[in-house]
Amino acid sequence: MSFLEQLREWQASHAILFGADTAPYCLDQRRRYQGQTLAVARPNSTEQVQQLVRLCAEHQIAIVPQGGNTSLCGAATPLNDGQSLIISLERMNQIIQVDADNNTITVQTGVTLAQVQQAALNVKRLFPANWAAAQSCQIGGALATNAGGVNVLRYGNMRELTLGLEVVLADGEVWNGLRGLRKDNTGYDLKQLFVGSEGTLGLITQAVLRLYPLPTAHATALVAVDHPAAAVELLRGLQAEVGDRVTSFELISAPCLDLLHLHFPRLAQPFQPTPAWCVLIELSDGGDSAALTDRLAEYLFAHGCMDAYVAQNLSEAAAFWQLRESIPEAQRIDGVSIKHDISLPIGAIPDFLEMCDAEMLSAFPGAKIVAFGHLGDGNLHYNLFLADKTAGVYEQEQAVNELVYRHVASHNGSISAEHGIGQLKRETLQQVRSELELTLMRQIKRSLDPQGLFNPGKVL
Amino acid sequence: MSFLEQLREWQASHAILFGADTAPYCLDQRRRYQGQTLAVARPNSTEQVQQLVRLCAEHQIAIVPQGGNTSLCGAATPLNDGQSLIISLERMNQIIQVDADNNTITVQTGVTLAQVQQAALNVKRLFPANWAAAQSCQIGGALATNAGGVNVLRYGNMRELTLGLEVVLADGEVWNGLRGLRKDNTGYDLKQLFVGSEGTLGLITQAVLRLYPLPTAHATALVAVDHPAAAVELLRGLQAEVGDRVTSFELISAPCLDLLHLHFPRLAQPFQPTPAWCVLIELSDGGDSAALTDRLAEYLFAHGCMDAYVAQNLSEAAAFWQLRESIPEAQRIDGVSIKHDISLPIGAIPDFLEMCDAEMLSAFPGAKIVAFGHLGDGNLHYNLFLADKTAGVYEQEQAVNELVYRHVASHNGSISAEHGIGQLKRETLQQVRSELELTLMRQIKRSLDPQGLFNPGKVL
Numbered sequence: 001m002s003f004l005e006q007l008r009e010w011q012a013s014h015a016i017l018f019g020a021d022t023a024p025y026c027l028d029q030r031r032r033y034q035g036q037t038l039a040v041a042r043p044n045s046t047e048q049v050q051q052l053v054r055l056c057a058e059h060q061i062a063i064v065p066q067g068g069n070t071s072l073c074g075a076a077t078p079l080n081d082g083q084s085l086i087i088s089l090e091r092m093n094q095i096i097q098v099d100a101d102n103n104t105i106t107v108q109t110g111v112t113l114a115q116v117q118q119a120a121l122n123v124k125r126l127f128p129a130n131w132a133a134a135q136s137c138q139i140g141g142a143l144a145t146n147a148g149g150v151n152v153l154r155y156g157n158m159r160e161l162t163l164g165l166e167v168v169l170a171d172g173e174v175w176n177g178l179r180g181l182r183k184d185n186t187g188y189d190l191k192q193l194f195v196g197s198e199g200t201l202g203l204i205t206q207a208v209l210r211l212y213p214l215p216t217a218h219a220t221a222l223v224a225v226d227h228p229a230a231a232v233e234l235l236r237g238l239q240a241e242v243g244d245r246v247t248s249f250e251l252i253s254a255p256c257l258d259l260l261h262l263h264f265p266r267l268a269q270p271f272q273p274t275p276a277w278c279v280l281i282e283l284s285d286g287g288d289s290a291a292l293t294d295r296l297a298e299y300l301f302a303h304g305c306m307d308a309y310v311a312q313n314l315s316e317a318a319a320f321w322q323l324r325e326s327i328p329e330a331q332r333i334d335g336v337s338i339k340h341d342i343s344l345p346i347g348a349i350p351d352f353l354e355m356c357d358a359e360m361l362s363a364f365p366g367a368k369i370v371a372f373g374h375l376g377d378g379n380l381h382y383n384l385f386l387a388d389k390t391a392g393v394y395e396q397e398q399a400v401n402e403l404v405y406r407h408v409a410s411h412n413g414s415i416s417a418e419h420g421i422g423q424l425k426r427e428t429l430q431q432v433r434s435e436l437e438l439t440l441m442r443q444i445k446r447s448l449d450p451q452g453l454f455n456p457g458k459v460l
Numbered sequence: 461m462s463f464l465e466q467l468r469e470w471q472a473s474h475a476i477l478f479g480a481d482t483a484p485y486c487l488d489q490r491r492r493y494q495g496q497t498l499a500v501a502r503p504n505s506t507e508q509v510q511q512l513v514r515l516c517a518e519h520q521i522a523i524v525p526q527g528g529n530t531s532l533c534g535a536a537t538p539l540n541d542g543q544s545l546i547i548s549l550e551r552m553n554q555i556i557q558v559d560a561d562n563n564t565i566t567v568q569t570g571v572t573l574a575q576v577q578q579a580a581l582n583v584k585r586l587f588p589a590n591w592a593a594a595q596s597c598q599i600g601g602a603l604a605t606n607a608g609g610v611n612v613l614r615y616g617n618m619r620e621l622t623l624g625l626e627v628v629l630a631d632g633e634v635w636n637g638l639r640g641l642r643k644d645n646t647g648y649d650l651k652q653l654f655v656g657s658e659g660t661l662g663l664i665t666q667a668v669l670r671l672y673p674l675p676t677a678h679a680t681a682l683v684a685v686d687h688p689a690a691a692v693e694l695l696r697g698l699q700a701e702v703g704d705r706v707t708s709f710e711l712i713s714a715p716c717l718d719l720l721h722l723h724f725p726r727l728a729q730p731f732q733p734t735p736a737w738c739v740l741i742e743l744s745d746g747g748d749s750a751a752l753t754d755r756l757a758e759y760l761f762a763h764g765c766m767d768a769y770v771a772q773n774l775s776e777a778a779a780f781w782q783l784r785e786s787i788p789e790a791q792r793i794d795g796v797s798i799k800h801d802i803s804l805p806i807g808a809i810p811d812f813l814e815m816c817d818a819e820m821l822s823a824f825p826g827a828k829i830v831a832f833g834h835l836g837d838g839n840l841h842y843n844l845f846l847a848d849k850t851a852g853v854y855e856q857e858q859a860v861n862e863l864v865y866r867h868v869a870s871h872n873g874s875i876s877a878e879h880g881i882g883q884l885k886r887e888t889l890q891q892v893r894s895e896l897e898l899t900l901m902r903q904i905k906r907s908l909d910p911q912g913l914f915n916p917g918k919v920l
Contacts, residue, residue, distance in 0.1 A: 101692055101807025102838070124700070146645050157643060160620060175896055182837040183617060183803045183877035185606050185656055187889055187919055188901045192652035196645055213699040232561055239673040240584070241746050244704055286701050343643045347561025377642040378562070417643035429647055436633055440908075441648045447907045448900075459647055 003059040007039050007085075014052065015042035015091060025066060025086050026078055033074035033423055036082035037064065044091040046166060046174060046205045052087055053203065053453075054172035061085055062456045065199035067141030068112065070133040072341070073422025075198045076141060079457045087203065089140050095119045096206065103211040104163060104180040109140030109204050116209065125211035128155035132325060140204050146196035148418030153376030154247040154284075155212065157418070158195060164208035165191045170201075170449040180208045193444065198420050199455040201448045215247075215284035219293040220317035223300060224275035224307035229350040231279050231375055234305070238281070241299055245292070248282040249376035250324055256372045259330040260323060267323055270309040279375065280324050282317075327372055335389025337370065338400045340382040342408050343417035349378065356407040360384065363403060364396070379417040405432060421459045429459070463519040467499050467545075474512065475502035475551060485526060485546050486538055493534035493883055496542035497524065504551040506626060506634060506665045512547055513663065513913075514632035521545055522916045525659035527601030528572065530593040532801070533882025535658045536601060539917045547663065549600050555579045556666065563671040564623060564640040569600030569664050576669065585671035588615035592785060600664050606656035608878030613836030614707040614744075615672065617878070618655060624668035625651045630661075630909040640668045653904065658880050659915040661908045675707075675744035679753040680777035683760060684735035684767035689810040691739050691835055694765070698741070701759055705752070708742040709836035710784055716832045719790040720783060727783055730769040739835065740784050742777075787832055795849025797830065798860045800842040802868050803877035809838065816867040820844065823863060824856070839877040865892060881919045889919070 001009070007016050017025075017040040026035045038061065043049045056063050062084035066076045078084045089110035096106040100123040107116060113134040120127040129142065131149035141147075146159050155161065164179040177191050194202050225231045228251065235249050257274045260267055271278065285292050297310040311317035331337055344352050353371065360367055368385040384400055386393050405415050409432065421429050430438065438460070445452070445460055461469070467476050477485075477500040486495045498521070503509045516523050522544035526536045538544045549570035556566040560583040567576060573594040580587040589602065591609035601607075606619045615621065624639040637651050654662050685691045688711065695709050717734050720727055731738065745752050757770045771777035791797055804812050813831065820827055828845040844860055846853050865875050869892065881889050890898065898920070905912070905920055 099805065099807060101696065102805040103696075104805070146649075148643050148645075152643065156620070159649070160616070169896075173896055175900070176894070177897070179872065179874065180805045181803045181872075181874050181877075183608050183612065183834075183839045184874040185608075185876045185878055185880045186874055186885075187881060187893060187897070188661075188904055189606075189619070189652060189656050190897065190900055192649060196649050201648075213696075213703050215703065236561065236563075236673075243673050243675065243746050286703050343641045345559065345562040345564070345640045347559060374643075379643045412639060412641075414639070414641050414644040414646055416645045417641075418645055420645045421647060425646075433647060434636070436629075436635055437637070437647070437650065440635070440650055443907045444648055444904075447903045 003055065003061055004038070006055055007041070014048050015044070016040065017042070022086070025069065025088060028074045028077040029070050030072060033077040035078035035080050037078045037084055037086045038082065040086040040088055042088045042091045046168065049087065049168045049203060049205055050172050050174055052085070053168050053170070056085055056453055057170060057172055057451065060451060060453070063087055063203070063453050064455055065089070065140065065144065065203045067110065067138030068133065068136045070137040070141065071145065071422055072419045073424035075145060075420055075422030075458050077423070084456070089138060092205065098123050099180065100125060102180050104208050105211055106178065106180070106206065106208045107139055108206055109138060109143065111139050113137050113139060113142060120211050121214070124214050126214045127209060127211055129158060129161055132328065139207060143195055143204050143207055144197065144199045145420040148374070148377065148379065150248045150250065150374065152374060153249055154244050159192070161210045162191060162195055162207060163210055165194055165204055166206035167194050167202040167204050170451060170453050178206055178208050193448070198422060198459050200445060200459050201454060203454070213286070215286065217285045217287045217289045217292040218317065219283040219289060219296040220311040220320050221281045221296055221300060222270055222278055222309045222320050223281060223305050224271055224278045226276060227350065228277060228353055231277060232346055232349065234279065234303070235376055237303060238299060242283060242295065245283040245285045246281070246376065247284045248280065249374070250280040251373055251375035252278050252280060252324065252327070253371045255368055255370045256327045259334055259370065260326055263330040263333045264326050267326060268319060269323065271307065275307060280320055331370060331383060335385065336391050336393050338384045338393060338397050340401070340404050341379070341417050341419040342382055342404070342413055342415060343377065343379045344408065344411050344413035346375070346378040348411040348413070349375065349380065352407055352411045352413070356404060359403060359407070364400070377417070401428065423458060426457070426459060463515065463521055464498070466515055467501070474508050475504070476500065477502070482546070485529065485548060488534045488537040489530050490532060493537040495538035495540050497538045497544055497546045498542065500546040500548055502548045502551045506628065509547065509628045509663060509665055510632050510634055512545070513628050513630070516545055516913055517630060517632055517911065520911060520913070523547055523663070523913050524915055525549070525600065525604065525663045527570065527598030528593065528596045530597040530601065531605065531882055532879045533884035535605060535880055535882030535918050537883070544916070549598060552665065558583050559640065560585060562640050564668050565671055566638065566640070566666065566668045567599055568666055569598060569603065571599050573597050573599060573602060580671050581674070584674045586674045587669060587671055589618060589621055592788065599667060603655055603664050603667055604657065604659045605880040608834070608837065608839065610708045610710065610834065612834060613709055614704050619652070621670045622651060622655055622667060623670055625654055625664055626666035627654050627662040627664050630911065630913050638666055638668050653908070658882060658919050660905060660919050661914060663914070673746070675746060677745045677747045677749045677752040678777065679743040679749060679756040680771040680780050681741045681756055681760060682730055682738055682769045682780050683741060683765050684731055684738045686736060687810065688737060688813055691737060692806055692809065694739065694763070695836055697763060698759060702743060702755065705743040705745045706741070706836065707744045708740065710740040711833055711835035712738050712740060712784065712787070713831045715828055715830045716787045719794055719830065720786060723790040723793045724786050727786060728779060729783065731767060735767060740780055791830060791843060795845065796851050796853050798844045798853060798857050800861070800864050801839070801877050801879040802842055802864070802873055802875060803837065803839045804868070804871050804873035806835070806838040808871040808873070809835065809840065812867055812871045812873070816864060819863060819867070824860070837877070861888065883918060886917070886919065
């Protein structure tokens with residue numbers, strides 16, 4: 001039986017889509033990558049995934065694993081050759097087990113991040129991963145890209161939140177590594193290979209994730225700072241005082257606030273006038289919010305943060321967060337920008353900004369630099385608006401990237417903090433990682449996926 | 461030039477020992493493994509390590525990387541064939557950089573754990589890894605075994621504390637992955653391969669490790685509990701109240717306290733009579749100890765922990781910890797026991813203990829079960845004294861292990877939580893991991909070390 005004949009036979013059982021029905025799965029959310037596919041298979045069990053992978057292996061058909069398709073780097077979108085099969089995990093959306101004693105949750109990887117958060121909440125636990133796409137992104141994609149978000153400072157990336165995986169390998173074998181253990185030193189830690197590999201080494205079908213005690217107290221503040229160096233100092237001082245209660249520490253520059261003024265005038269901004277920089281701070285803890293809020297306010301007052309606004313209730317806190325979370329949308333409305341998701345040693349951020357900004361404004365006069373991000377993790381979203389705000393600006397992308405990544409390299413940073421490589425940064429990866437590192441990665445790829453079936457054209 | 465001729469030429473520069481001088485490096489600390497070696501090389505730089513590895517690769521001589529030689533599984537001791545070269549990192553003991561803004565420390569891997577702790581303390585930061593061998597174990601060994609200890613509950617294992625590595629590979633190439641970044645999603649996370657690989661994939665020469673805010677407040681308590689299930693309940697209740705201030709949560713059984721009474725009668729024990737179980741709790745935080753201590757005392761009182769002793773000062777706290785830390789030595793004085801370092805889903809621990817104890821006492825009447833460990837991590841040290849307290853008892857080891865590991869398997873646990881595999885559990889590993897997992901591990905080994913030079917006879 002041919003590959004397509006077999007797919008047609010499985011059409012009902014494996015919920016397979018053909019032709020025009022595949023279109024939504026072939027376009028990435030930033031609308032930069034429009035691919036083509038032979039079909040979209042939507043298995044509802046690990047066994048069905050296994051059958052599909054075996055079929056692909058037999059016919060040497062490439063596989064594009066797909067979750068919520070929210071990648072910012074085109075990692076989940078097929079190439080343009082139309083020769084691959086998308087395997088969407090969207091029907092594998094069951095919470096398998098929540099173990100409050102062990103603080104773990106076991107899920108099929110087609111569940112959304114929001115589903116996992118809710119299931120944890122139902123037993124008074126926290127699943128701390130959180131970012132804008134929580135309602136639509138799936139855990140499989142979050143694992144495959146080692147996603148980050150706003151709580152990494154306190155709880156780590158998806159890698160640190162993962163205890164066990166079930167993975168369908170390139171030959172269709174299923175590796176069952178669904179252990180819910182905090183400590184397990186029995187040979188090589190295989191799950192680490194698959195987390196962050198962007199679907200190029202295997203297809204993650206189930207996962208055991210860590211849960212945490214549910215914080216009952218929150219304190220939120222927006223604080224103006226003169227300079228990013230003052231933000232770093234405030235972060236370290238606050239941590240010395242309250243330790244890991246500092247859950248989020250987000251840096252926001254004046255151009256972000258200006259964009260919000262322009263495109264979301266109804267979102268109230270407390271500052272008058274707009275400061276050069278501000279930070280959004282969130283503390284969380286057991287106990288009650290009033291005491292924690294007082295403590296944050298006292299700390300800010302005692303340390304001379306005069307232009308500081310401490311949320312007095314949940315709706316004020318939500319409003320502060322809405323400002324932060326509306327930045328990407330305000331950018332989108334404003335036009336096409338050239339984006340960078342970089343990380344740096346935290347102490348190097350002030351110097352990086354000073355040097356990179358200066359060269360950028362000199363090389364691209366009139367450029368608007370929209371910088372914001374997770375300062376506590378050393379993660380900056382460093383985005384550029386040039387005069388051309390259409391897709392035409394991408395003609396400048398290479399020159400802009402070369403400039404930014406040169407400063408990233410000289411400050412020992414990374415060109416991709418949390419978004420991954422996908423298609424977008426695949427060529428850049430070849431330039432920023434050493435030949436030895438690329439060789440090691442290729443060896444691992446060859447060892448686990450000798451036919452190169454999984455997600456070709458991504459990462460390597 | 462022959463291999464040995466070259467070593468003799470390097471004798472002074474690479475501080476190479478031959479003959480009887482190698483003896484201390486050939487015996488493991490538990491005195492179970494007595495190996496032999498061609499020589500012990502003690503390079504003082506990555507370049508010298510590289511020269512040695514290249515020489516070994518050229519002559520196909522096996523390499524045993526060695527740190528403080530404190531492995532509990534014989535992972536750092538050479539085999540008996542006398543055909544390998546020990547490379548000791550003891551002269552590579554420099555702290556390279558402490559970056560308080562970035563909360564990182566960069567070290568050569570021959571530094572001791574205590575040196576790293578002290579260097580962090582000097583800039584008011586915490587390096588949280590801690591265990592009994594802190595003064596003598598080296599960071600390279602800690603990384604190679606993904607070591608754990610008493611603070612894992614709060615801060616994670618060595619894997620979670622590692623941001624970057626420099627590794628000499630099997631062909632003598634040096635991989636420089638010394639990045640100090642919290643977020644870096646640029647291809648496969650190569651460092652994860654080497655952490656926990658017990659020196660079988662490469663030789664770690666430098667590392668960038670995470671530092672944390674230094675807690676200024678501590679509260680310590682010894683609390684009697686009726687049953688391990690009550691201990692689990694206390695842990696989760698306390699975490700709901702104070703979150704990650706719960707830094708350690710150690711379970712101790714009555715036979716441990718009896719052994720301490722017998723062999724360390726001068727160590728005061730607060731309980732009268734000895735309870736069936738107790739837990740040692742440590743909270744840490746910013747602020748001052750008095751308030752934290754009050755909060756712990758109030759919590760214990762409010763939750764009906766009547767036989768509870770909260771340390772009122774540092775020396776009482778130290779005395780409680782001394783009890784916990786003297787258990788291994790009390791065991792050693794008592795005689796030879798059969799030890800297990802296991803982990804379980806935390807909620808499964810009470811049931812495991814009930815079932816395994818019952819079968820053990822039935823199969824080995826009169827056996828004394830000495831169970832203690834890091835309950836918060838699901839990590840138990842489950843040790844057996846039989847009538848024979850000499851090395852003769854090892855004749856029973858296989859039968860005892862079979863029984864224990866069967867219950868570990870049926871409770872989805874691990875046969876090695878934090879000590880690793882080494883020589884001790886190499887054969888057992890073949891039984892407890894699936895054929896698929898072993899095949900994947902062998903593929904990785906072959907891919908990175910095709911000649912099998914690094915630490916043969918360990919792990920795989």
